[in-house]
Amino acid sequence: MGEHFECDVLVIGGGGAGIAAALAASAEGARAFLVTKEPAGYGNTRLSAGLLAYPGLLAEDDPEKFFRDIIVGGEFLSNQELAYTLAQEASQASFFLEQEGLALERDDSGRLSSQVAIKLGGHSISRTLMNFSGGIGFGQVIKGALIKSGSRFLSQALVTKLLVTNDRVVGAIGLKISTGEIFTVAASQTILATGGGGWLYYPHTDVNRTTTGDGYILAYEAGADLIDMEQVQFIPFALTHPKSMVGIVCGEPFTVGPRGKILNDDGQEFIIGASVKTRAQVSKAIILEVERGRGTKYGGVKLDLRENKQDPDGQRIKKTYETTLKALSDSVRFAYGHRAEDWEEPWDVYPTAHYFMGGVRIDVNGRCSHPKNLYAVGEVSGGLHGGNRLGSVSLAEIFVFGLRAGRYAGRTQEGEAIPPLPQKQVATEIERISSLRGIRGHYRPVNLIRRLQKTMWDCAGPVREEARLRKGEQILQAIEAQMKEMKISSLKRWNGEWVDALELSLMLPLARMIIRSSQVRTESRGAHIRLDFPQKDDDQNLRNTIIRKSSQEMAILTERVSFSRLHPQEL
Amino acid sequence: MEQVKIFIERFDPDNDLSPYLQEFIVPKEDRGTVLEALLFVYEQIDSTLGFQFGCRFKNCGLCAIEINGIPQLACTTRLKASMYLRPLRHLPRIRDLIIDREPIDSYLSQFTPYLGRQRPPNGEPETFIQPQIAKILETCRECLCCLSACPHYDYRKLEFGGPYAFVKLARFHYDPRDSIDRKAQISSLGVKQCRECQKCRCVVAIPIYQLAISPFIG
Numbered sequence: 001m002g003e004h005f006e007c008d009v010l011v012i013g014g015g016g017a018g019i020a021a022a023l024a025a026s027a028e029g030a031r032a033f034l035v036t037k038e039p040a041g042y043g044n045t046r047l048s049a050g051l052l053a054y055p056g057l058l059a060e061d062d063p064e065k066f067f068r069d070i071i072v073g074g075e076f077l078s079n080q081e082l083a084y085t086l087a088q089e090a091s092q093a094s095f096f097l098e099q100e101g102l103a104l105e106r107d108d109s110g111r112l113s114s115q116v117a118i119k120l121g122g123h124s125i126s127r128t129l130m131n132f133s134g135g136i137g138f139g140q141v142i143k144g145a146l147i148k149s150g151s152r153f154l155s156q157a158l159v160t161k162l163l164v165t166n167d168r169v170v171g172a173i174g175l176k177i178s179t180g181e182i183f184t185v186a187a188s189q190t191i192l193a194t195g196g197g198g199w200l201y202y203p204h205t206d207v208n209r210t211t212t213g214d215g216y217i218l219a220y221e222a223g224a225d226l227i228d229m230e231q232v233q234f235i236p237f238a239l240t241h242p243k244s245m246v247g248i249v250c251g252e253p254f255t256v257g258p259r260g261k262i263l264n265d266d267g268q269e270f271i272i273g274a275s276v277k278t279r280a281q282v283s284k285a286i287i288l289e290v291e292r293g294r295g296t297k298y299g300g301v302k303l304d305l306r307e308n309k310q311d312p313d314g315q316r317i318k319k320t321y322e323t324t325l326k327a328l329s330d331s332v333r334f335a336y337g338h339r340a341e342d343w344e345e346p347w348d349v350y351p352t353a354h355y356f357m358g359g360v361r362i363d364v365n366g367r368c369s370h371p372k373n374l375y376a377v378g379e380v381s382g383g384l385h386g387g388n389r390l391g392s393v394s395l396a397e398i399f400v401f402g403l404r405a406g407r408y409a410g411r412t413q414e415g416e417a418i419p420p421l422p423q424k425q426v427a428t429e430i431e432r433i434s435s436l437r438g439i440r441g442h443y444r445p446v447n448l449i450r451r452l453q454k455t456m457w458d459c460a461g462p463v464r465e466e467a468r469l470r471k472g473e474q475i476l477q478a479i480e481a482q483m484k485e486m487k488i489s490s491l492k493r494w495n496g497e498w499v500d501a502l503e504l505s506l507m508l509p510l511a512r513m514i515i516r517s518s519q520v521r522t523e524s525r526g527a528h529i530r531l532d533f534p535q536k537d538d539d540q541n542l543r544n545t546i547i548r549k550s551s552q553e554m555a556i557l558t559e560r561v562s563f564s565r566l567h568p569q570e571l
Numbered sequence: 572m573e574q575v576k577i578f579i580e581r582f583d584p585d586n587d588l589s590p591y592l593q594e595f596i597v598p599k600e601d602r603g604t605v606l607e608a609l610l611f612v613y614e615q616i617d618s619t620l621g622f623q624f625g626c627r628f629k630n631c632g633l634c635a636i637e638i639n640g641i642p643q644l645a646c647t648t649r650l651k652a653s654m655y656l657r658p659l660r661h662l663p664r665i666r667d668l669i670i671d672r673e674p675i676d677s678y679l680s681q682f683t684p685y686l687g688r689q690r691p692p693n694g695e696p697e698t699f700i701q702p703q704i705a706k707i708l709e710t711c712r713e714c715l716c717c718l719s720a721c722p723h724y725d726y727r728k729l730e731f732g733g734p735y736a737f738v739k740l741a742r743f744h745y746d747p748r749d750s751i752d753r754k755a756q757i758s759s760l761g762v763k764q765c766r767e768c769q770k771c772r773c774v775v776a777i778p779i780y781q782l783a784i785s786p787f788i789g
Contacts, residue, residue, distance in 0.1 A: 038625070039672055039673075039676070042625065042631060042633075046630070046631065047625070047626045047630045047631060094696060095692075095695050095696065098692065098696060098697060099688075099692060100685065100686060101685055101686030101743075101746070101748075103699075103701040103705070103706070103709075103746070104696075106698075106699075106700065106701070109698070110698045110699050110700040111696075111698050112696045132701075132706035132707075132709065132710070133706060133709040133710040134630075135630070136630065136709065136710060136711070136712065137709050140709065140711075140713075141685075144684055144685025144686070145685060147680045147684060147685060148683075148685045155673070178665055178669075178671065203627075208625050208626055208631065209624055209625050209626075209627075210625070241601075242600065242601045242602045242603070243600050243601070243603070243607065244600065244602070244603060244604045244606065244607045244627070244646075245627075245628070248627060248628050327628075327629065327630060330628075330629060331628050331629070334628070334647065335602075444614070444618050445618075446613060446614050446618060447614060450614065489618070489619045491583065491585075491619055491666075492585060493583070493584070493585065493621075493665055493666045494621050494665055494666050494669050495619075496613065496618060496619075496620075496621065497618045497619070
């Protein structure tokens, strides 16, 4: 057995939300301990384009307008209290980050002003700020802040299970990947900040390799509710070829600009005004056009930006692609060449899995209703964005809710003794993890994962319908049978097959959740497109899908959405 | 499809006496990358192959390895026949192509690798002008290719921080909000030992010598 750690507040996940939570808990005097699969500060915060929402930058903007945009953009599925909290506090994200060293792009007099704000799809007003180094700067700042705080952390460590005693999470157990040792943590409060699950759709995803959605299943197994798991955002513009670049993102609706066009294979424009539409709206148009057989030979459509170069606003967007969004331009050049990079040739594009709107159900302090000492913040949490996330809102969300949950957990733990770990659960999990190393079977875990990923893209991807969803579930069951016959080498240090197998045991039930929720939502709303139910149901009967573990089975039910602040009729 | 031979350095400290080269035959995809080849080996031939990757395009820096002796990102390097793939030199290896970043991080953590403010922000938000040099230095992917390319650097030689450390600290030197004497830090990290060979090429084209070394030697 490897190391055992004790802390007041355990944070699982080392991106923006996790590090913010650890810092806030420490500031309350709690002993925080952060565990992350990557090096600390890595993950999708660091890979993001570094676009940050800042409501109220322009005089005409205010939190009310931002709140409305979130609710309308999310097609009314959102938890309005979460959205309201975010709208009120979003500007705190930039203050926090810049206090720690981020330097967002400013105007010539050194100010964050309307001159530097951009308007992303679904925002009614320009309120998005940029960073020269993109998400890289965010990653460096959060890593620096963690080091500065002196908080203990463990990296390259995969948590496989939360330990639960009497309906309370008392700690966690997992594998330290680089050494092959099992570790345990005892904690009074536990905060999940494990990010999304886009890797389930590889290669049709732009997320990091470790984004396997672990936290959703850790929470589910511990007794928490999950909400709207069918809502997976496919961001509209990603590369379609060559093979190594499939799924890499190159833009969002704002990229279309004033004069850009989205064309089918016959050169016809099938959606107009895309630059102000939401990602869900633009992706849906592209997906259905290709579904009708009008896609290119790569299965995409054409994004033609040439005419933007003759328009001052278009030129402004081109400038951002040469500076703050240079990473996107570089990927276009690598895949399609210099002319495409210069906007002289259209880009072949198709949506890619980018973000999970659904997730662990929380209140405004990031708390699960059950177990009471479990929290979830950032992409792993659900309900804030409803059926679609607006660009630049996630980077604000992770800091607002990361800080809130860390503060709350840090205060709540006061005086609480660290409970002992449940020895039987620990022993069972040690046995399960250890027994995988060196098993002689037939299937490479990575091949089973590839089968799962292909199934998710084909059966529960951008387009869904009952027959495909059922087929998906059947294939998942076949994969489960194959999981009993995996072969894994007996290497101890950084055994990729061992890690694959452990991640697969978390990815498979997550895949099932997405399929089940997709089956239950018999309408097309937000990111969820049902070919067999192409219309939106009546907004009056709008319901969230809820998943929870009940008597060892995955139970799924629906609940009416509470329009606590904005009613669909008010529009 | 064309098949090409590649040679990958293997080494498992628990089982091997010394590193050895293993030959693999992989398909050459249209404009295929070295990362693609590594994934092919892992998925179809030998799943004990140890390598790292993250974002698949030039952002996370985790797939950095030596390709024909040159430190580069596997995800942005086109595959060619008879390539030799080795782990980044001068850095501690865990297994095969995987190096250990933790010693580099903990070494650097002694040097306040975060903004050292003496004064609080002059407003919420602050008004200040960030020089372009600081922004360019901030684009560092932390891939550690430059440490591998530097002929003078070795992670065990604590008196010479190496290009990566100079880049990280110089970024704060140029930031008007930072109050720490970064010049003194960079000096104490042995910048004057730099042989000025400029072999520290950066995968995202940061001019390391011009921005983070030359101004601190004099």
